[in-house]
Amino acid sequence: xxxxxxxxxxxxxxxxxxxxxxxxxxxxxxxxxxxxxxxxxxxxxxxxxxxxxxxxxxxxxxxxxxxxxxxxxxxxxxxxxxxxxxxxxxxxxxxxxxxxxxxxxxxxxxxxxxxxxxxxxxxxxxxxxxxxxxxxxxxxxxxxxxxxxxxxxxxxxxxxxxxxxxxxxxxxxxxxxxxxxx
Numbered sequence: 001x002x003x004x005x006x007x008x009x010x011x012x013x014x015x016x017x018x019x020x021x022x023x024x025x026x027x028x029x030x031x032x033x034x035x036x037x038x039x040x041x042x043x044x045x046x047x048x049x050x051x052x053x054x055x056x057x058x059x060x061x062x063x064x065x066x067x068x069x070x071x072x073x074x075x076x077x078x079x080x081x082x083x084x085x086x087x088x089x090x091x092x093x094x095x096x097x098x099x100x101x102x103x104x105x106x107x108x109x110x111x112x113x114x115x116x117x118x119x120x121x122x123x124x125x126x127x128x129x130x131x132x133x134x135x136x137x138x139x140x141x142x143x144x145x146x147x148x149x150x151x152x153x154x155x156x157x158x159x160x161x162x163x164x165x166x167x168x169x170x171x172x173x174x175x176x177x178x179x180x181x182x
Contacts, residue, residue, distance in 0.1 A: 026094060026095040026179075027094060027096070028094060029092040029094045030092060030093060031090050031093075032091070032093060032168050032171040032175070033090070033164060033168035035087060035090065035156075035157055036155075036157035036161060036164075038157075038159055039086060039087065039156035039157055040087070042086060042156070043084075043087050044083075046079050046082060046083040046086070047079070047080065047083045050075075050079035050080045053072050053075050053076040053079065054072070054073070054076040056072045057070075057076060082103070086103065088101055089101050089102060089156075091138075091150040091168075091172060093171075093175040095111075095179055096108075096111070097109050097110040097111050097113075097179075098117075100140075100148060111176070111179040111181070112180075112181050113143050113144075114140055114141070114142060114143075115141045115142065116140075117138065117139070117140050117150070117172060117173050117180075118139055119136055119137070119138050119139075120136070120137055121134065121136055122134075122135070122136075122137055123135070124136070124137050124149075124152040124153070124154050125152065125155070126154045127154065127156055127159060128155060128156065135152055135153045136152065136153045136165065136169075137151065137152045137153075138151040138152075140176075150172060151165065151168055151169060151172070
């Protein structure tokens with residue numbers, strides 16, 4: 001079963017490094033990078049745990065404890081939903097704007113509300129935890145409101161992948177240059 005949200009489009013493979021916006025259809029929301037190994041590993045472990053909970057639900061239902069089986073089924077469904085949401089987390093771009101997807105919220109900013117997209121050196125959260133380290137962040141500066149961090153080089157997608165962070169930041173900046181009003 002193909003999972004299109006798991007991988008970036010093939011347009012971001014090594015054969016198209018000189019093309020900033022390699023898509024024919026810029027109306028679809030696209031993530032300009034592949035999910036990092038930390039994010040994929042966490043989602044895989046959560047799905048593995050959900051499979052064991054589903055097995056427990058089947059065993060509990062076979063034993064005749066329907067409320068316990070329903071509880072196990074609900075916990076497994078919650079685990080699967082969280083794992084899929086973890087895989088969707090990140091920055092998505094289209095002709096309409098930029099979208100920052102987190103575990104519980106999604107923030108969409110139209111390009112006409114963006115004043116700048118730039119990479120800055122600042123303290124960033126390490127793997128989304130409260131601990132901060134010095135690193136790079138791609139910030140989206142809005143007309144109103146605080147800057148929105150789109151990418152950091154220490155999150156689950158780019159930890160120990162500096163080249164991928166630079167390439168993704170450049171791609172998001174290229175989308176901004178293309179669609180942000182001058």
